[in-house]
Every structure is written in C-alpha cells, then in structure tokens.
Amino acid sequence: MSEVKILLTENEMPEKWYNVMADMPNPPKPPLHPGTGQPIGPEDLSAIFPMELIKQEVTRERWIEIPDEVQDIYRLWRPSPLYRARRLEKALDTPAKIYYKNEGVSPAGSHKLNTAVAQAYYNKQQGIMRLSTETGAGQWGIALSQACNFFGMECRVFMVKVSYNQKPYRRTMMEIFGSSVLPSPSTETKFGRQALADDPDTPGSLGIAISEAVEIAAQRDDTNYALGSVLNHVVLHQTVIGLEAREQMAKAGDYPDVVIGCCGGGSNFSGIAFPFFYDKQTDGAKVRLVGVEPSACPTLTRGKFAYDFGDTAGLTPLVNMYTLGAGFMPPGIHSGGLRYHGDSPLLSQLVHDGFIEAVALDQTSVFEGAKLFARSEGIVPAPESSHAIQCAINEALAAKEAGESRTILVNLSGHGLLDMPSYEAYLTGRLEDYPLPEDILAKSLQSLPQVG
Numbered sequence: 001m002s003e004v005k006i007l008l009t010e011n012e013m014p015e016k017w018y019n020v021m022a023d024m025p026n027p028p029k030p031p032l033h034p035g036t037g038q039p040i041g042p043e044d045l046s047a048i049f050p051m052e053l054i055k056q057e058v059t060r061e062r063w064i065e066i067p068d069e070v071q072d073i074y075r076l077w078r079p080s081p082l083y084r085a086r087r088l089e090k091a092l093d094t095p096a097k098i099y100y101k102n103e104g105v106s107p108a109g110s111h112k113l114n115t116a117v118a119q120a121y122y123n124k125q126q127g128i129m130r131l132s133t134e135t136g137a138g139q140w141g142i143a144l145s146q147a148c149n150f151f152g153m154e155c156r157v158f159m160v161k162v163s164y165n166q167k168p169y170r171r172t173m174m175e176i177f178g179s180s181v182l183p184s185p186s187t188e189t190k191f192g193r194q195a196l197a198d199d200p201d202t203p204g205s206l207g208i209a210i211s212e213a214v215e216i217a218a219q220r221d222d223t224n225y226a227l228g229s230v231l232n233h234v235v236l237h238q239t240v241i242g243l244e245a246r247e248q249m250a251k252a253g254d255y256p257d258v259v260i261g262c263c264g265g266g267s268n269f270s271g272i273a274f275p276f277f278y279d280k281q282t283d284g285a286k287v288r289l290v291g292v293e294p295s296a297c298p299t300l301t302r303g304k305f306a307y308d309f310g311d312t313a314g315l316t317p318l319v320n321m322y323t324l325g326a327g328f329m330p331p332g333i334h335s336g337g338l339r340y341h342g343d344s345p346l347l348s349q350l351v352h353d354g355f356i357e358a359v360a361l362d363q364t365s366v367f368e369g370a371k372l373f374a375r376s377e378g379i380v381p382a383p384e385s386s387h388a389i390q391c392a393i394n395e396a397l398a399a400k401e402a403g404e405s406r407t408i409l410v411n412l413s414g415h416g417l418l419d420m421p422s423y424e425a426y427l428t429g430r431l432e433d434y435p436l437p438e439d440i441l442a443k444s445l446q447s448l449p450q451v452g
C-alpha cells in the first residue's frame with residue numbers, strides 16, 4: 001500500500017523561522033506614520049507591540065530562533081501531518097499528485113495558532129498581561145484566546161458583527177478559554193460608536209474591528225494589540241508550515257511543481273510558500289507559487305499596489321501593499337477570513353515583482369471543491385481553505401487535460417467544523433456569487449491616501 005500520511009517526529013520540528021526579507025530583491029517600502037507620512041521608527045510601534053516583535057518586523061536576518069517555550073506549545077500539534085490526497089486524485093482521475101498540509105489539526109482548528117502562541121509569548125516576556133484584537137470569522141480570536149490562556153494573559157476580542165451573528169459557536173469557544181468577546185462595531189470605543197452612528201445596521205468589517213482593538217491597546221499601558229495576519233512577524237511565524245512541508249515532501253521523495261494557499265491577509269499562503277521561494281532564489285527551483293482569493297474580495301488580482309491604511313479609521317501605519325481601499329466593505333461572503341481589504345506587504349511585493357501568481361475564485365465553485373474534498377478525504381475544510389483546494393483541483397484537471405504529471409502542494413489552513421451555517425447555505429442552494437463590480441472597486445480606490 002502506498003503512503004498516505006507523511007509525518008515528522010517532534011524532534012524534526014523546525015527550530016527556526018524563515019525570514020523572506022533576507023532573499024527579496026526588492027524589500028517592501030517602509031511603513032509610514034499615519035499622521036506625518038514619514039517612515040515610522042520602533043518607538044512609534046512600541047505603544048501597541050513588544051520590542052521583539054517590532055524587531056522581527058524589520059530584521060533582514062534569514063533565520064530566527066523559535067523560543068523553547070513556543071516550541072513546547074507547538075508540540076501539542078506540530079509537526080502537522082502532510083497527506084497525499086490519493087482518494088481525491090482518483091475522484092478526479094488525474095495523473096497529478098496532490099499533497100495537502102493539514103493545519104486544521106491545531107487545537108484552534110487553523111494555522112493561526114502558530115503566530116498566536118509566538119505573539120502571546122513575546123508580549124508576556126515584556127510584562128504585558130492583556131491583549132486586544134479583532135477577529136473576522138473567529139479563527140484568529142480562538143487562536144489568540146488559546147495562546148493567552150496558555151500564558152495566563154487576558155484577551156479582549158472585537159468580532160466583526162456579521163460573523164458574531166453567523167458563527168456563534170466560535171464566540172463560545174473563545175469564552176471557554178476566558179476571553180471577553182464583543183460584536184464590532186461596539187459601543188466600547190470612540191470609533192465603534194462613530195461607526196454605529198453612521199450606520200446602525202452595518203455588518204462590520206475587519207478594518208473597523210482593527211480600529212477598535214488598536215484604540216483600546218493604545219490607551220492602556222498593560223494592554224497590547226495583536227494582529228493575526230498581514231504583518232511581517234506574523235508571516236515569519238507561519239513559515240513553520242512550509243519548512244515542515246518541505247521536509248515531508250523530501251521524505252515522500254517528491255518536490256512540488258506548484259504550491260497553493262488561500263489568501264486573506266496572506267499569512268498561511270506565505271507560510272507554506274516562502275520556504276519554496278527560498279529554494280527558487282538559492283537553488284533555482286522551478287516551483288510556481290499561487291495565492292487564491294475570493295472574487296468578492298479580489299485584493300491581489302484587482303487591487304492597487306499602493307500605500308494604504310490597515311484599518312478603517314486610519315490609526316495604523318500606512319503600508320505598501322495590494323489593497324481594495326481601507327473603506328472597502330466586502331459582501332457577506334461565507335469565508336469571513338478572506339474579507340480583508342489589503343494583503344501582506346511581503347506577499348504583495350513578491351506578487352508585484354512576478355515571483356508569485358494570484359487567482360480569484362467564485363464561492364459556489366469553492367464549495368463544490370470543498371464537497372468533493374470532504375467526500376474523498378473525509379475532512380470538511382474551512383471555506384477559506386476551500387479556495388486553495390478548488391485551485392488545486394483546477395491544477396489537477398489542467399494536468400489531466402494536458403496529459404502531464406504535476407505535483408501539487410496545497411495548504412489546508414483549517415477545518416470547517418464550525419462553518420456549518422455556510423455549508424448549509426451551500427447545500428440548500430442559498431449561496432450566491434458576488435464578483436466585485438468595477439464601479440464599486442473604482443469608488444473604493446478613490447479613497448486611497450495621497451502619499452509623497
């Protein structure tokens with residue numbers, strides 16, 4: 001019987017994260033202060049982030065040690081398994097080989113715990129006892145709640161209102177781990193009250209929730225802010241995924257022709273893809289790297305590469321990235337984790353420079369792929385991850401069409417066991433596609449800040 005699960009022992013877990021900045025021909029442009037428009041320094045960030053994370057944000061050192069305390073917690077679920085999706089290959093009748101890395105085995109159910117644990121650790125080291133954050137679909141909120149719980153810290157979560165209502169079980173899960181969870185916009189912050197006054201029925205957005213969480217963190221000395229995606233240090237922590245996957249592919253005697261991940265803020269995709277970018281830069285590896293986003297929130301494929309705010313209020317630094325405009329309000333699509341208006345500046349730069357490809361998919365086709373994957377492999381994927389799966393299916397079918405072999409590596413960023421309302425909508429034919437209309441995009445991009 002041929003191999004299905006490719007495992008690493010705990011001793012084979014990576015002891016360092018990979019920092020892609022060391023190998024980028026064009027590192028991202030510097031973040032700018034939201035008020036002055038000048039490049040920010042460490043002191044500008046120290047009100048809301050601990051110094052170690054600020055250093056990781058800017059360093060060009062290639063390998064960063066994973067602290068022992070973080071490794072100890074990683075061992076609860078890492079190294080995560082890599083699977084050969086033989087039953088999916090058979091269902092597709094394709095000559096392609098499909099491998100998937102399963103980050104859904106983490107206690108949080110997604111890859112987000114990889115960075116949550118690291119962020120909680122560095123904050124605790126600096127004496128911070130409380131973190132505030134936003135969450136979209138709820139996966140980040142769960143991950144940070146668990147991480148804060150492990151380190152005996154408090155956690156306050158602003159949850160995008162549409163998800164708060166659509167995904168009540170996620171909130172309960174955060175509460176199991178001791179967090180306090182508020183629907184955003186909330187009445188707790190100045191910005192939340194303003195957003196509610198502007199539109200009492202707003203579904204909320206990640207941009208608004210970030211503004212609220214940053215506002216709270218900036219006000220209190222004992223409270224810092226934590227972000228689940230986009231930032232360089234988050235992407236750094238996620239490279240543990242790709243570093244493991246590369247070892248596991250080698251164990252299977254294989255190497256990918258294409259590496260695929262879904263993109264919200266870009267962290268899980270960057271996490272699996274960047275170690276292979278390293279191979280491209282240092283060994284000339286011929287591997288394609290493909291990020292997949294929803295056609296309703298097509299940041300990399302239709303956004304503008306420009307300086308923009310990370311949040312709606314304009315409190316965060318300006319970063320140079322692909323963006324749909326900080327005021328962009330994505331429709332209520334069923335993958336809350338992919339509704340963000342921007343994308344990681346590292347990933348954006350590599351897409352801009354032609355090292356990384358991006359595609360956008362409609363959600364009905366994505367749920368088709370999710371169903372086929374579930375029925376073949378037995379795992380119900382998160383709707384977010386299903387974007388990557390559907391793209392892998394398309395790659396496998398293209399290989400079949402061309403009559404060629406192709407080795408595909410896809411990141412299963414999380415399981416979908418708390419996404420039953422979305423699956424129910426799909427199964428009962430209530431799911432619609434929302435390709436972003438050109439005029440709405442153009443209007444949203446008009447609000448981009450003018451920079452230098």
Ligand SMILES: *Cc1c(COP(=O)(O)O)cnc(C)c1O
Pocket residue numbers: 110111112139140228229230262263264265266267268269337338382384385413414415
């Ligand atoms: C949050 C989330 C995403 C999107 O975030 P990235 O930073 O782009 O990875 C994707 N999949 C799952 C399961 C998530 O929880």
